[in-house]
Amino acid sequence: DKAKSTAGLYIHIPFCGRKCLYCDFYSKVPRTGEIEAFLDALGVEARLRNKGKFELLNYDSIFLGGGTPSLLSAAQIKSLFKHIRSHNQISPSAEITIECNPSSIQIELLKAYKELGINRISLGVQTFNDTHLEMLGRLHDSAEAKASFKEIKLAGFENISIDLIYGLPDQTIEEWRSDLAQAVGLGPTHISAYNLIIEPGTLFGKLYSQGKLELPSEDIQSEMYEALNNDLGVAGFGRYELSNFARPGFECQHNLKYWHLEPYLGLGPSAVSFDGETRVRNEANFDLYLKAAYDKEPPPHEDEMLEMEKLREEAIMMGLRLTEGLSISEMRERFGYDILKDKADAIRSLIDNGYLLLENDHLKLAPKALFISDEVIVRMI
Missing domain, CATH: 3.20.20.70 (Aldolase class I)
Structure with missing residues (x-):
């Protein structure tokens, strides 16, 4: 609904x-x-x-x-x-x-x-x-x-x-x-x-x-x-x-x-919005923000339409930042993407080297990967 x-x-x-x-x-x-x-x-x-x-x-x-x-x-x-x-x-x-x-x-x-x-x-x-x-x-x-x-x-x-x-x-x-x-x-x-x-x-x-x-x-x-x-x-x-x-x-x-890549509306100069598909970034300019309102226009902004692949990459990046980890079934439902199959080699190598954990339906960063998370996440994208 x-x-x-x-x-x-x-x-x-x-x-x-x-x-x-x-x-x-x-x-x-x-x-x-x-x-x-x-x-x-x-x-x-x-x-x-x-x-x-x-x-x-x-x-x-x-x-x-x-x-x-x-x-x-x-x-x-x-x-x-x-x-x-x-x-x-x-x-x-x-x-x-x-x-x-x-x-x-x-x-x-x-x-x-x-x-x-x-x-x-x-x-x-x-x-x-x-x-x-x-x-x-x-x-x-x-x-x-x-x-x-x-x-x-x-x-x-x-x-x-x-x-x-x-x-x-x-x-x-x-x-x-x-x-x-x-x-x-x-x-x-x-x-x-x-x-x-x-x-x-x-x-x-x-x-x-x-x-x-x-x-x-x-x-x-x-x-x-x-x-x-x-x-x-x-x-x-x-x-x-x-x-x-x-x-x-x-x-x-x-x-x-x-x-969780859920929708949010951002108001004000430099604020960002996301409706599930498109990201809108307001320009970081106070004077132009006021002028647009005076003209009854939305503030100057940039629109970025996120392709399915880009959304999927962001979901992986964000999911791995969370302690609960990245849900494998959710990736399948939301993006029709089988990460275990597509990233099998990277996942195996990261698990063997103690950087990644596979627990039930979730991939999670192992303790030693937390401080160098960016380097690990990059290998999963």
Whole structure:
């Protein structure tokens, strides 16, 4: 029944208090009036995009990312939800996540979030080490991160995720394990931990290319990943995706949609949508986004029609990232593809060398393949 099909809704809030030195997500420091102008434009885009395949979808997950969504005032966030709810069918039991920076958490904001039905907070801590925080260009310190987490809990939020980054310049394995212990000590239900990637076009990218940024060796980074799995496992978190750990029942439903190749609508500059066949990528340009809305047009975007083979490759890539692994029967049903037959040699070799496991209906990465997952996945495509 098409009317019952569910999807995720992603809203990109393109504003930050200042740009972090490592970040390549699209954002800008807002000038006076720009947030209100953006919200109006978002309302226009939500109305224009609510047609075709997206018209009959029921959104059972919403994710406000950025940028820094918590920069928006209580009144602004209410205005955003008014636009969204008037053009999109939101499931009453939807998981609704907002990304927050510790430096912008305030009691009245948290109250507004609660009223609006936001039920999951993702807190961008990155590290509890003040030297590293400063080096990353973050606006908060460790004490503020801990205080903001406690405020979120006091406001009645149960589902709280903490974001961490490892492999930072000059970071030691002891410092990383201390970050993990401090995160666990606060009592989150979910932890996302990402290996620092040096992106071209960022200040870190520039410094790295000039040889001015000393990163931990590959061996130390691999050890950090091992510590991540061990320490969080001991603390009762299950790894359900390469970089994501949750207490039972607190896996991020929105992100699972990406990994399962389910449909999602993306609103805002640089946001991406996927309807099951076509991927639409909005241009990362704030001024053109506003202009398009003023002209009652959808924002400038690129469409990519995904051929069956490309979809199949993505399903393999995403499936192997998940701890549950890649379902062999699902590949057969969805794509008419027998991976055991087509990739027999690669699979045999990877299993024999201890990089891949075949358990019942699923192919899974073996523990020693986790940190070098890309190299293993490439052989399966």
